[in-house]
Amino acid sequence: MNIKKLLNPDWYELRARMGRRAVIGIPFIWLLVFFLIPFAIVLKISFAYTEIAIPPYSSLFDYADEALTIVLNLGNYLWLADDPLYISAYMGSVEIAFIGTVWCLLVGYPMAYAMAKAPKNWQSALLMAVLLPSWTSFLIRIYAWMGILRNNGLLNNLLMWLGVIDEPLVILNTNVAVYIGIVYAYLPFMVLPLYSNLVKMDKSLIEAAQDLGAKPFECFYKITLPLSMSGIIAGSMLVFIPAVGEVVIPQLLGGPETLMIGKILWQEFFNNRDWPVASALAIVMLLVLLIPIMIFNHSRQKDLEGRS
Amino acid sequence: MINRKLSFSNVMLFFGLVFLYLPMFILVIYSFNASKLVTVWAGFSTKWYVELFRDDQLIDSVLTSLNIGVTAATAAVILGTMSAYLLNRFGHFRGRTLFSSMITAPLVMPDVIIGLAMLLMFVSMASTLGWPEDRGMLTIWIAHVTFCTAYTTVVISSRLREMDVSIEEAAMDLGASPVKTFFVVTLPTISPSLISAWLLSFTLSLDDLVIASFVSGPGSTTLPMVVFSSVRLGVSPKVNALATLIILCVSLAAFIAWWFARRSDRAQRDAYRMLGRDQ
Structure with a gap:
């Protein structure tokens, strides 16, 4: 048996769990941020208006006077x-x-x-x-x-x-x-x-x-x-x-x-x-x-x- | 031909291979044409190659592409190894279906969609988080790492699946921690596939035009972008010379990758034979 595991089971378990999380987490978060979320953003911008600005589109969400307005442009x-x-x-x-x-x-x-x-x-x-x-x-x-x-x-x-x-x-x-x-x-x-x-x-x-x-x-x-x-x-x-x-x-x-x-x-x-x-x-x-x-x-x- | 039989499929294979290689041979031959007119042969010359090395914009773009290619391939291999490991060794975890869909989707997703999506995300991030400040090498690098990871995962995954799990189990039974087992046992076994995955990513990154065009900024132009803008103006002997050099380099990289993959296959077969399991 693993000697470290016998001496300090909690610490070993914790480290193993953290390691497992890191192996799952790093590629998962990378793909989430750089692959999945971009598609949500494309969907969002497809409902925006074209504007002559940087960036050249309008914002969907507007928060003013304690009211959140969402403008979806189906145009x-x-x-x-x-x-x-x-x-x-x-x-x-x-x-x-x-x-x-x-x-x-x-x-x-x-x-x-x-x-x-x-x-x-x-x-x-x-x-x-x-x-x-x-x-x-x-x-x-x-x-x-x-x-x-x-x-x-x-x-x-x-x-x-x-x-x-x-x-x-x-x-x-x-x-x-x-x-x-x-x-x-x-x-x-x-x-x-x-x-x-x-x-x-x-x-x-x-x-x-x-x-x-x-x-x-x-x-x-x-x-x-x-x-x-x-x-x-x-x-x-x-x-x-x-x-x-x-x-x-x-x-x-x-x-x-x-x-x-x-x-x-x-x-x-x-x-x-x-x-x-x-x-x-x-x-x-x-x-x-x-x-x-x-x-x-x-x-x-x-x-x-x-x-x- | 190959079977010493002139069957329909063998003839098709022969003509298929001719079809695949002939255009590139023609390109290579015409890059040594002395004439500026592409269709007229006017003797052997290497002057177009000399002219290539005088083009500073071109040399800059080659360096940019190489820089992105090497670093993106390295990162994609690391991410791909992690992804392949967790898909093959971790059993079930939350979000597994989502994860494997995200891994396989870039393999077939049209480049225009990936490029547009990435660009819009970078623009949104810049306006909300203030990062990345401007688009350029970094944004191209991130985009390339993302789509190359899909390919590296597939290559490494197939190797990891073939590997005998009992060797890993033996190491862990003898007291090695999972991390040590991975670095001492798993990694050396799958290393040939890491090399071929790296070379595959490197060539994919060097070759990418569409995604890089979307996410690049004014300061950074990659080699395919330079080639594309000159190709749109028509056929020229200088582009032929450049194409020849690209074909040469990429074929070499592909050949090395294939050689490593083949050698690992053979080593594995030998191992099986030694164990008395002929496969």
Whole structure:
């Protein structure tokens, strides 16, 4: 037994309890102050009036003559609902993120499948090869496509040289470029959860199905695909949620037709300096993403705590 | 290709990897182009690299970014270790669900929302508490520590979960206090994951444009902010040269992180084999 514990049980217990509290308390308070409370403040400011002041919004609470008045300005939300620009930006974001996610899945699933079936000593290196680009600067990777997709860029030069086209294709500053950017930037986030799901799969199930006469496609459709559903969900959420709020891709690769809410929020904040409207935009974006985020958190927490 | 079988999925894997790497190779090649016109090849030259080192604004932003990256990654690893430890070893405590939600939310939360929320909080704090007086390095650092902690917690947590708890229990049975057990037994076992978590946070912090743009002040410009403002003007060989250097440094860091993670996997497998438990 611990000698200190025997000599002075109270002191030891107290210290253990204090230590436990500190380990819980420090990260807890940090996240509370710097992550949770900020969202409450965004909610608060979304109900404020825009003012030409520092900071550029009105105060919600006013205490004068022993009366507390709370002024909630719903105008920002009505403004969003009124202006078709914002509504189509939300629709556009969801649509672009959705199509981008489907493309990621179509490209990423076969990749993850091939990685999971590769020889064991190859797998670690292949995983590294897929993940390495996602560590490299996001901005730089999007920038690389600007040079390729331009009217006089590499792709058009190549296609004209091959004689496939006579006139350069306009790809940069269209939605096609945005899709390419999303697939390129988020592909590793799709492949990783799919791979870790597929690699754990029990191969004897497939063998059993084959023994019983199932064709390869039938095997895949009836066994592999349903069993990898949790990987598909995790990967799709990892792509869809950040893609809805994407700022850099629509600004660099997209054009005027690319209406995405992240870009609008950015402009509202930095160009118009309308903080309350930007806050209202962020709150509505959060509401749009609430269900996907909850699905993701649910699957993630199971993972984090080792339950399955 | 790999299976010596030309199946559909192997072909897709091959083209997927080409798709991931080709744009970066092109970027690297064109950074050595002598011509100012990006599409015309005019011979090999390193003049754009020389020009990079003459750009004082750029060098300043690199130093700012490195400074924030190193300190934020260190703090995020400390907070992440605590969070991972309490999620894996403390059982139930009050607010556990809230805590694990707060840990996982930044992983997927769009950057614009995190950036805006952080900025508005700093502004509110400044007007009510008088702190932070102005925005700059400190506010970027706090923001980066917060979102990097989510990633470090995930990385360290997965290692902590794989670790054999009985070693910790043995140490405590032999009279080590929980603190001593942590530093003598737990910490050395999970140290490879701490290194990869640190490198991951470091690259995330170096790469962040959106959050830093929201919470930075007039005096502090990070590297991605400089890159973004020049990229918006179009493609230029100087940015290509800068991009090449960034790709080189980050790949190196990522490779080291991967190597440490892999080595720890192998060490663990060997340990299991020695115990006669083949896993």
